[in-house]
Amino acid sequence: MSGQDSEARLTSETNVVFETTVASKTTVVFETSVLTAIEEAAATAYPFEGCGALLGNSAGSVRRVCASLHLPNREEGRPRVRFEVSPADYLSVEDEADRRGLSLLGFWHTHPDHPALPSATDRQFAWEGLLTVIVSVPERRPREITAWEVTGPDSPFSPVLLREDGRNGILKSLAGRPRATQED
Amino acid sequence: MPVEIRIPTPLRRFTGEKAHIDVSADVLEGALTALFSQHPGLKAQLVDEKGGIRSFVNIYVNGDDIRFLEGASTPLAEGDKIAIVPAIAGGSGALSREEIARYSRHLLLPEVAVAGQQKLKNGRVLLVGAGGLGSPAALYLAAAGVGTIGLVDFDVVDESNLQRQILHDTTTIGQPKLVSARRRLEALNPHVKVELFEERLTSENVLSIFDGFDVVLDGTDNFATRYLTNDACFFLKKPNVYGSIFRFEGQASVFWPEKGPCYRCLYPSPPPPGLVPSCAEGGVLGVLPGVVGALQATEALKILLGTGRPLTGRLLLYDALELSFSELKLRRDPACPLCGENRTITGLVDYAEFCGLGRGDEPPAGAEITPGELDTWVKRGDPVELIDVREPHEAAICAIDGARLIPLASLPERVHEIDGGRTIVVHCKSGARSARAVALLKQAGLTRTYNLRGGILAWAREVDPSLPVY
Numbered sequence: 001m002s003g004q005d006s007e008a009r010l011t012s013e014t015n016v017v018f019e020t021t022v023a024s025k026t027t028v029v030f031e032t033s034v035l036t037a038i039e040e041a042a043a044t045a046y047p048f049e050g051c052g053a054l055l056g057n058s059a060g061s062v063r064r065v066c067a068s069l070h071l072p073n074r075e076e077g078r079p080r081v082r083f084e085v086s087p088a089d090y091l092s093v094e095d096e097a098d099r100r101g102l103s104l105l106g107f108w109h110t111h112p113d114h115p116a117l118p119s120a121t122d123r124q125f126a127w128e129g130l131l132t133v134i135v136s137v138p139e140r141r142p143r144e145i146t147a148w149e150v151t152g153p154d155s156p157f158s159p160v161l162l163r164e165d166g167r168n169g170i171l172k173s174l175a176g177r178p179r180a181t182q183e184d
Numbered sequence: 185m186p187v188e189i190r191i192p193t194p195l196r197r198f199t200g201e202k203a204h205i206d207v208s209a210d211v212l213e214g215a216l217t218a219l220f221s222q223h224p225g226l227k228a229q230l231v232d233e234k235g236g237i238r239s240f241v242n243i244y245v246n247g248d249d250i251r252f253l254e255g256a257s258t259p260l261a262e263g264d265k266i267a268i269v270p271a272i273a274g275g276s277g278a279l280s281r282e283e284i285a286r287y288s289r290h291l292l293l294p295e296v297a298v299a300g301q302q303k304l305k306n307g308r309v310l311l312v313g314a315g316g317l318g319s320p321a322a323l324y325l326a327a328a329g330v331g332t333i334g335l336v337d338f339d340v341v342d343e344s345n346l347q348r349q350i351l352h353d354t355t356t357i358g359q360p361k362l363v364s365a366r367r368r369l370e371a372l373n374p375h376v377k378v379e380l381f382e383e384r385l386t387s388e389n390v391l392s393i394f395d396g397f398d399v400v401l402d403g404t405d406n407f408a409t410r411y412l413t414n415d416a417c418f419f420l421k422k423p424n425v426y427g428s429i430f431r432f433e434g435q436a437s438v439f440w441p442e443k444g445p446c447y448r449c450l451y452p453s454p455p456p457p458g459l460v461p462s463c464a465e466g467g468v469l470g471v472l473p474g475v476v477g478a479l480q481a482t483e484a485l486k487i488l489l490g491t492g493r494p495l496t497g498r499l500l501l502y503d504a505l506e507l508s509f510s511e512l513k514l515r516r517d518p519a520c521p522l523c524g525e526n527r528t529i530t531g532l533v534d535y536a537e538f539c540g541l542g543r544g545d546e547p548p549a550g551a552e553i554t555p556g557e558l559d560t561w562v563k564r565g566d567p568v569e570l571i572d573v574r575e576p577h578e579a580a581i582c583a584i585d586g587a588r589l590i591p592l593a594s595l596p597e598r599v600h601e602i603d604g605g606r607t608i609v610v611h612c613k614s615g616a617r618s619a620r621a622v623a624l625l626k627q628a629g630l631t632r633t634y635n636l637r638g639g640i641l642a643w644a645r646e647v648d649p650s651l652p653v654y
Binding site for chain 1: 190192193194195196197203240242244247249267269270271272273274275276277278279280281302
């Protein structure tokens with residue numbers, strides 16, 4: 001056969017999961033109560049990954065998130081490093097969005113003891129049109145929050161700018177944020 | 185039938201933001217075809233190249249997953265509600281703090297780093313055999329953080345294993361090797377999941393056992409399993425990391441279907457029983473499988489990492505006495521019965537019956553006697569000539585009284601020494617070499633020749649327990 005047999009080299013697949021140089025035009029604005037709800041759910045889920053759906057409205061490139069629906073992590077094998085939303089839960093989320101007259105904007109999940117950067121698995125399951133929001137939870141305390149979106153079936157994640165409603169500047173960290181009293 | 189299809193949020197950009205589409209169809213497939221003709225952009229989102237529903241999409245009819253109904257042929261009734269549901273999942277897939285500390289020397293290597301360590305964690309390696317080769321390979325793969333290690337073995341730990349099978353120890357003699365192996369691997373690295381298959385590999389179970397693994401590591405001690413492993417890897421297109429050992433010499437290669445040759449390109453079919461002695465008969469330097477098994481583990485890790493140059497198309501030869509490594513170039517054989525141009529092997533073959541090695545050490549049926557029968561003959565004073573075809577250093581360990589030593593290799597030139605007027609009984613350690621000797625003597629015209637079933641080991645067990653066994 002071909003002499004290439006013995007010359008074959010393994011090539012590491014270039015798994016570019018995300019790039020930070022190309023920012024998306026999208027901006028996500030969280031209502032304070034939503035951030036508080038995510039923070040609590042994220043801490044409760046620890047050491048397992050927590051997850052939930054984000055409901056709100058879109059206007060141009062701005063996504064305004066006004067509700068988080070906390071969902072059970074249905075991953076059975078390795079819930080410390082994986083999450084899964086069941087199809088039934090997905091459908092109930094869309095029903096709830098319809099009932100409230102809101103849109104499903106995306107899903108959030110946590111990375112316990114790991115940075116809020118998307119993994120290859122996150123990219124694999126990302127849907128164009130749904131935001132991927134990641135919260136890092138070192139030692140039970142939610143810290144970083146990041147959001148990502150894909151623009152095509154093979155495109156890497158682009159980072160999305162986050163803001164908290166009524167506050168100036170870019171939202172990066174949940175830690176040190178003034179505690180909100182309002183509940184969703 | 186008029187039915188309603190519910191479109192999930194991320195796909196509504198293909199339906200002009202409509203959440204529900206009405207179509208008319210009798211089966212699900214027809215409903216989807218109607219949907220795609222109204223909204224062509226949806227098809228590429230939902231259907232893969234082979235025409236099946238993408239794995240990241242679930243379809244429900246009235247709340248039931250179609251995979252549990254009749255799939256694309258699920259019949260529809262008026263008013264049925266079809267829902268397209270995107271799979272939502274992900275996760276850090278991450279290394280914990282403990283794992284980062286444990287694997288820090290890997291994380292420092294740019295060729296491994298965090299991404300590579302995660303590949304190892306997601307990796308699944310199956311070891312066929314938890315013996316000489318499987319022991320060092322399993323230990324290093326577990327230490328390296330391969331997430332799932334499968335082990336196939338059905339043997340128990342014997343004292344004579346401990347000279348080289350470092351997964352096991354004195355306290356586990358008599359236990360199943362898998363029990364012993366799991367204890368050792370889990371103690372070494374609790375992050376590793378150990379999956380056990382305590383069964384003999386056969387054409388019946390091999391495909392289902394291999395199927396879930398990324399890499400198969402061949403640490404077998406017999407040809408039946410070696411050929412089965414090679415063939416199953418070919419049919420499943422999985423890399424087969426091969427290693428073998430004998431006395432002071434070892435071999436290793438990677439047989440990777442479609443990328444290089446297979447084991448049958450090298451040796452198209454197994455040797456006849458008894459021709460090639462096993463380690464149980466020929467002996468092996470204890471550290472030799474340590475070297476070869478570690479090489480196999482290295483290749484398995486490289487395959488999981490997708491880095492480096494694999495030992496594909498090359499046969500590595502190691503000579504421990506000379507301390508030399510040499511390499512032979514292997515090419516795919518166009519005439520290979522398995523992977524060549526005119527394939528004659530299209531299914532799995534069980535060689536166990538006539539390969540006769542390893543635990544299945546039984547010589548071919550026919551002219552055999554049991555130790556008990558031989559004992560009776562001798563005590564009765566029957567004219568029996570007992571020939572021991574082992575090597576002199578084996579006879580020095582233990583021998584049956586009255587046996588004449590003629591090592592198998594010198595038998596052809598010493599046939600004339602044997603008295604053809606008597607009944608001849610041939611023995612070796614466990615019966616394989618003597619089966620070969622019986623065939624040879626019969627060819628030479630000595631037809632009243634019997635093989636001592638089970639060799640001197642069976643004799644020691646059944647007739648003379650005072651003999652030391654090895």
